Amino acid sequence: MDLDLEGLAARAAEAILRAQGKTVAFTGAGISAESGIPTFRGKDGLWRRFRAEDLATPEAFERNPKLVWEWYRWRMEIVFRAKPNPAHLALAELERMGLLLCTITQNVDGLHQAAGQKCVVELHGNIRRARCTRCGYRVEFKEPPKEVPPKCPRCGGLLRPDVVWFGEPLPEEAWQKAVQLALSAKTLIVIGTSGIVYPAAMIPQLAKQNNATIIEINVQDTPITEIADIAIRAPASKAMQAILTEVKKQLTQ
Template sequence: MAPTAGPPLIPPAELQSFSEHLASSKRILALLGAGLSASSGLPTFRGAGGLWRTHDATVLATPESFEQDPGLVWQFYSYRRHMALKAQPNQAHFALAALAEKMPGFMTLSQNVDGLSQRAGHARAQLQLLHGSLFDVKCTSFYCDFVEQNFADPIVPALELPIDESDLTSDEARHAMSNALNAKKQSKELDISDEKVALPELAERDLPHCPKCKEGLLRPGVVWFGEALPRKVLHTIDDFVTSSSKIDLILVIGTSARVYPAAGYVDIARAKGARVAVINTDASDAPAGGMRKGDWFFRGDAARIVPELFKSVIGEIEEPSGRL
């Protein structure tokens, strides 16, 4: 007896109604969150592994922490850069990039800093990074305006990981990291399970410095807690929203969209007539305003669902062979 086919990834009636609306839409917003990158194997911001399990990421991600201990903060972000570079854009990233190419009236607002959308070829004019990027660096000197994109791993030799945890089992990683880091003479100790693991104390001279002014420290180009969202990004989004009286659709992918200002864009789109389509693994992760008649909730892995939703417009997704 042939095996019984499982239920379709997306209920046919819902897929048809969404596809028809997508095909007729002229102006579309997409709001992206960490759930989009989960399919690429990236831990969430608060879920960084290894020796960072005993740190509160929200404490490290502040201007005050960088001023007090830039070496520790840079080690945290060097780890995150390394993990993001080991990950690859998934099918949803490529599908969003393809939709941007097909639809000039499509604007994506990403809360992710991992660079995967850019590496998938998403047109930068249609991709606004609300929280910045791990791969932008900028000078901290008040008198210097240096900013550049930088994918070096590590960005300076002192930030090289003693060992790549992702290539080992958890027990192997814990012992290898412990042995490698404890060889450092100057260190801070952190508890990981029942072991003491050392973090090297880095001198400021060994951290990334500005090549323009030669004096200021470079910092990750992300938005830290207590900092304003990038003004240029907000102006670009405002221009897109206000340039027309109508928005047809807002896609909410891999985020609950319950925290402002991100949640506010759902409200703004609704006020301009948009229908809402949520793609998330958790059925309880609806936007702050809840779901309304005519909205769609597609539960599951964004990497599988998004390409299927867009197929009627973009066709089948083919990943490029050469990827960063």
């Protein structure tokens, strides 16, 4: 790269300020990795001898709901211990400043909300919730369930994690809102996503087609890099803190 982090952060800050409140963030597993949450595809993505792709499916749940819930309870223990990191906090501050319209996330950990963000579109659900397979009732957990698989407090049916599994469609309302945000964004900050999970990976493409400035923050190149106007190769926390610093600097000039 021909520019250092400070120079790239300054360009990103300019794009955010130029967007006049029409900046949208799109986040993936990379933003939460620094909070200690392992990614599906990283070296820590294995649980016992199982791959996520073998457990996060309706078929796996039908075969062995106890096994699937044991995995989710393990993941929930990690998520409930995790705290928002400086990248989450920087996005929340940009939202408070009126510069960030909303965040679209592929993550299910709820850390954007924990950081104080008000507008969060969850494309893949939330691991802190479960829904009844019989009556549809939703339950929010304050801690991982002690007994698995848990039962619905309303009808006694089997609860399942309120997340999108492989082979399942995205929630229609969340997807439509994400598309509207992508098409209305003047600047899109893409943080820590591999850009290979569809249909979520279409979000940067939609924003680009509508002439948005694309800022990509990732430790490595992704398919999104080809359409990025500004590509920052740094961990999410370091990059977002640098951008926030530059935004504040430019606002006072």
